[in-house]
Structures are given as structure tokens and as C-alpha cells.
Amino acid sequence: MASANKQQKRATRAKAKAKQNRTQRAAAPVELDPNDDRIDFESVDLTELFKKMIDAEKTSQQAMCIAFLEDPLLELVYEQEGEEGAMDFILAALIEYRQWSTEVDEAGALAWIESPAFQADYVAASDIIAAQTQQKPN
Numbered sequence: 693m694a695s696a697n698k699q700q701k702r703a704t705r706a707k708a709k710a711k712q713n714r715t716q717r718a719a720a721p722v723e724l725d726p727n728d729d730r731i732d733f734e735s736v737d738l739t740e741l742f743k744k745m746i747d748a749e750k751t752s753q754q755a756m757c758i759a760f761l762e763d764p765l766l767e768l769v770y771e772q773e774g775e776e777g778a779m780d781f782i783l784a785a786l787i788e789y790r791q792w793s794t795e796v797d798e799a800g801a802l803a804w805i806e807s808p809a810f811q812a813d814y815v816a817a818s819d820i821i822a823a824q825t826q827q828k829p830n
Contacts, residue, residue, distance in 0.1 A: 757817035
């Protein structure tokens with residue numbers, strides 16, 4: 693094991709390097725392609741979707757999940773971001789919804805999403821939408 697003095701020097705160098713990397717990232721200009729017509733999902737206002745969800749939740753949690761999953765925004769997110777990006781968006785949106793609708797903290801919102809009742813309702817809603825999609829003629 694390295695001596696305490698050596699560990700201290702390494703920690704100091706690591707801090708300096710981390711600070712240098714942070715300032716370089718902060719100073720680096722973000723170049724946006726003017727022809728990029730993709731939506732910036734970080735800045736999307738989800739209030740209308742949340743209002744639909746809260747109205748549907750008055751019926752049931754499963755109805756709320758259906759209202760969420762049927763929103764055209766999710767299909768757009770999936771098309772632009774792929775499966776992993778869509779999953780990140782869905783999780784973030786559900787956490788934000790729960791915080792917005794019940795004023796719980798992020799940990800409480802995540803606990804709600806991870807609860808067996810929510811998981812069952814979400815999967816059932818997904819199955820219902822999948823069945824409806826298969827029944828629709830192209």
C-alpha cells in the first residue's frame with residue numbers, strides 16, 4: 693500500500709485533473725446542427741401529458757399507465773433515441789409525474805415505480821396496447 697504522503701499527492705493530482713476536465717467541458721461550445729429536426733426531450737413540457745395521466749388515474753393506476761404509454765411522444769422518443777434512450781426518458785418522465793402529482797421526493801417516486809402494484813399495472817397496460825396495435829389494420 694502506498695504511503696499516506698503518496699496517497700495525498702495522488703488525490704491532489706486527481707482533484708486538479710478533474711477540475712481541469714470540468715473547466716474544459718464548461719468552456720467547450722456546444723455545436724448544434726441547424727438541420728437537426730430532432731426534439732430536445734430535456735426541454736419538453738410534459739404538463740399536458742401529466743394532466744391526462746392524473747385524470748386517467750382517477751379511474752385506475754392501469755388507466756394512467758395506458759394514458760402514458762399511448763401518448764405519441766413516447767413513439768417519437770423511441771424513434772429518435774432508441775430503446776435505451778426511450779427507457780431513460782420513460783423512467784425520468786414517470787418520476788417527474790409522480791413528483792408533480794403527489795409532491796413526493798425522487799426516492800418516493802422511484803419506490804412507487806418499483807412497487808409490485810405499479811409494475812403489474814404497467815405491464816398490463818403495455819399488454820393491452822400491444823393487443824390493440826396488433827388488431828389495427830395497417
